[in-house]
Amino acid sequence: MPLYVYECPECEIELEERRPAWQADDPVECPICHGLCVRSVSVFHTRRESSPVYATPAQVARVVHGIDCVCCRPRRRS
Structure with a gap:
């Protein structure tokens, strides 16, 4: 039964009552x-969890080392 x-x-009070929808x-x-x-x-409020966001190793390296880091730059083909 719904609440x-x-x-x-x-009296300015609130009551909660369980009863059938038709009442x-x-x-x-x-x-x-x-x-x-x-x-x-x-x-009422429901909390909805967002799905986790996964980063690639390259994205993590850019955040940790910076955009211009020598070890994180893409290697050029010779």
Whole structure:
């Protein structure tokens, strides 16, 4: 069952309630003032991991040694 968030306008509290989707918009009784709580928009966040980035040995060498490093330059064919 989905979890829904309800707010009481008088007490200014939030309630979380598990109920079937067909009852989602029905008001919930406030446990403090016994008024009616209305459903509010709930916000959630999911963290998505990005895929790792792999560098070639030549790219790593350029970062470590610099662009003009003698040992990292491409060799010319003679």
